Amino acid sequence: MNPFEILEISIDATDAEVRQAYLDKLKRFSPDKDPAGFERLRAAYQAVDTEENRIAASLEWLFEAPEKADIVSRFAQNGRHCAVGPKLWLDLIKAGHSK
Secondary structure, three states, rough: OOOHHHOOOEEEEEEOHHHHHHHHHHHOOOOOOOHHHHHHHHOOOHHHHHHHHHHHHHHHHHHHHHHHHHHHHHHOOOOOOOOOOOHHHHHHHHHHOOO
């Protein structure tokens, strides 16, 4: 499950943008009309509802995709593999999404 694709948001979306995307999709995937769709939507929202969760979800995407391994390698070769803050990880992930 890629929560960014489900919610149709970018990895650098703000909390407000994530919430708005969730509320917009909730109109289509209500618990009464589409319980499975609602559960998928709810899980996606919970996976990215805070900045920390979005970074974690982005990293999960990055490390799950074998074709993204070169991004991680280049980042480590630049000596940034230790004590990397959220801003640097987000920059790394954005670079991977733009490829």
